[in-house]
Amino acid sequence: MSSILKLLLATLPLVLAAPASNKRADGPTVVISKPDATVIGVSANNVDSFNGIPFALPPTGSNRLKPPRPIETSPEIIQATLPAKSCPQFTLSTDTSDLPTSIIAEVGNIPIFQAIKNSGEDCLTLNVRRPAGTKPDAKLPVLVWIYGGGFEQGSITTYDGAAFVASSVSLGMPVIYVAMNYRLGGFGFLPGAEVLEDGSANLGLLDQRLALEWVADNIAAFGGDPTKVTIWGESAGAISVFDQMALYDGDNTYNGSPLFRGGIMDSGCIASANPVDGVKGQAVYDTVVKNAGCDGATDTLACLRGLDYTKFLNAANSVPGILGYNSVAESYLPRPDGYLLTESPDQLAAKGKYASVPFIIGDQEDEGTIFALTQKNLTTTNDIVDYLQTLYFFDASRQQITDLVATYQDIQEDGSPFRTGTSNNWYPQFKRLSAILGDLSFTLTRRVFLNYALKAKPNVRFWSYLSSYNHSLPFLGTFHGSDILQLFFGIQPNYASKSIHAYYLSFVYEQDPNSRAGNYMDWPQWSNNQSLMNFFNDHGALLQDNFRQDTYEFLTANFASFHI
Template identity: 60%
Template sequence: MYNLFVTLVSAAVFTSVAVALPAPTQTQQKRADTASVVLPQGTIVGSVSNGVENYGGIPFAQAPVGSLRLKPPQKLNTSLSTFDATGLGPSCPQMFFSTDGDLLTSVLGDLIDLPLFQVATGQTEDCLTMRVQRPAGTAADAKLPVLFWIFGGGFELGSPSMYDASSLVSNGVDQDKPFVFVSVNYRVAGFGFLGGKEILADGAANLGLLDQRMGLEWVQDNIEAFGGDPEKVTIWGESAGAISVFDQMALYDGDNSYNGKKLFRAAIMNSGSVVPADPVDSARPQGIYDAVVKEAGCDGDSDTLACLRNADYDTFLNAVNSVPGLLSYTSVSLSYLPRPDGKVLTDSPDVLALNGRYAAVPMIIGDQEDEGTLFSLFQSNITNTDELVNYIWKIFFPAIDRQYVEGLVDTYDPSVEAGSPFNTGALNNPYPEFKRLAAILGDMVFTLTRRVFLDSASSVNPDVPSWSYLASYDRGTPILGTFHGSDLLQVFYGILPNYASNAIQSYYISFLYTTDPNDGTSSNYPQWPQWKENNELMQFWSDKSNLLADDFRNTSQAYIADNAAIFLI
């Protein structure tokens, strides 16, 4: 049975990845031309391919190395002169998935090493850069809307070099709605989201979020030179990127102003929103910090943070990567993530949302139907309800009474037919508690948390519109269903030119232009009602869409909402 499980999952993931791989990028093609843009700090030379200009690796901050390691980003204060941006740009140091452990972990690890999920360009601490893509020949006075992308990767890995938006940009041109695409490089894992009381005291918390914020400020200062309109910026992210989108809305209690103007006017969140989190100096992040300090050989030092800053690159990289990673037994109990620090992120994101302490802008927010399956592949030792409760309790919420976790699990139907991947009957359950665990993890981190957030947003900001969706276009994928991240295939790359890809991209581009996904979208696609009207989702399939009542698993949602104050990661 186990070998069959491995075979099925390997085939499913391999097929998805193989399909997802984009067409050869401009680094693989002969570049026929270059283009340039003049900024206050220098002339930026980019490449041109297939009607799209690419400017990669443009520095927006000083290199966060040496004394600036584990420090907030500092704006660039040197001239770029003539800067070669014809490549894709660097990657920040990554927390690569381990291939150690059981056979399943090894198989998935090898597959995830394929280009879609891993960074092809070199890693360096000097990585705080921007990537800009625009239609070829865009004039400096074009005033095009700006789509600002924040990549995902569990706050552990990712880079703008992984995301070639050429097809999106071309699609905008084809719809007579050209736009400028911008992606920001930010520090991940222990370089960008290390916690602990030492980090808090030093003002070094949530550095990755601060990198993103400085990237947004760079857009305000420079995007007009690329033909973009700084007053028409929409922030968009997937997974950790979507969580980051809400965090950008909530930073400084919702103050998203810069030089008297707003940094963004709208938001799109794919698979992520609010993540209730313990403070930076609470037990779990402190434990991670202490483990990193020990692995780096700094545990005997009187100033452990200074020791980490002074450690050589490889020592520090290995130390921050020595703690549990995303695709492992501990799953979405992340070692690194944004946490309240009292200043940048003043409280738990769910509290900020409930109290309206965030920049309320029009938003699109939604999920894949089976968000939890990818994160439930490593717990095959869980064979009954008692073991399921113990797993969730010990891995995610060890500080609370076990009875609260029992209550949560009790809201989920124990039958195989009720679990995730949903609506697949008795199939796709490789170990006894897989489908129930997948349902719980997907709901707590993504799907039902989204609904709790929408409830809060509709209450505190009833006049600010929002639209929500559920993607079901990959329901037939064995074991995984419409799994977390599969929207990158359909929405970002549009690899499969089917209804789902075309419809969602059309809605998004219309939203980018008007902050309403319906305004200007083809009549081939149905009217998408605001969520607050009837609490309905747009459900996307590969060949159609329909409205769906957002009331599934209501008992579980109520339990999660009622206990949000204790269900903190």
């Protein structure tokens, strides 16, 4: 892992940690009905916080690697005052051929160190934030956050939400904020034929869906309106937003009513993937089984369920992770299973098999830079073709991959960080690989999706953007995840954070980013003239969504070959 990426990973949690001061002596209480319980929270800085509310039975023991089960009965009182436990994390691979990171990973998975990070299997809980003193009859719109982290990392404790709620109050558009934990890595997205046959694929998506059902059942008690829910996510969370739109071929109803009425996708949408039981998925399962010592078992899945926590965690983390050489050629991600995701998300999008709700979608200008930091051995064009063919695209021919790479002809025009000429080239193919990984995973895939949406659902409104506020950052530019500090927390109170807060909250309230955005410039629907809102630190501008058009046209003609 590069020193730059290590620094980012080390400092972000410290910056994101939310202060907890000025607590009132008596915490706010809410009585919920499904299940019956009184939830006791804390209040600070004019925000009521309820932490770690269970929404499912613990996915432990025989419930490991099984769909989440709703809670029928619970304690009469839920003390929701302490930080919630995180789901098991996949930070570094425990693959013994990858030294010394495998040793670091093994140590990090020892329970005493996991306890420091407050991680464990019994993690299916959610947090609620609301303006202090909100009454049950307030009927405020609800914003449900789904965290990112490559389906390997992430926690609701990192994304506190209190600052965003405070911002919503100051802008006259108060909201209820909800964030749910969902299972990650091999705990939530283990692929393989055995998993598919067991009906236990894409468990993390089922966790998210059950949390949304909890919101439908209980958010009114907190002062929220269950008919005015918007789901919002970044990176894997944004991919999850589209997956929730596409689950069950677009059926987002529960007890006859929609679970959400809008979506916001920051840096992610359709993650095109081969099936759960495909070649890559089966290889991941077989590797986990072997490293778990279960390869001789008659029922390998039952063997995995019977392992102690640390042994299963190390086995699940023995495949390549996103913070390594394989980068976004992810081992764990939602894959078509024929039931929840009946086809690859790109195919569902093209056929209009997703919920007809308005949405906002956009990217950071340099999405791929942080994912191209560790491949310094790639010095030639053939090296990049080999890399993509070996680790990423099993269905694409070598000629197709070669032709794709050839569309990135000149790093002055096609290299990321974009608009920096020949500078910031960390190694000979860095800027080229950064552009390719960013475009295929996020930026141009977004344009493919928007054109699918325009054809499949022309009457559904949507808006798109590109953020360029970190343009001067060496090597990284406006990198993937840089919007978390700028947008989610609004740490820098500049034009970018202020305007996006106004646009997003207007969307949450009116399903239109312009209706309540005040004096900020009009943000046209993408369908009008395919324009993006381009966010800078001190202003916004409209940008035609036609950059790197040659690559886009190649992708649209060959998209089915580029499933991960």
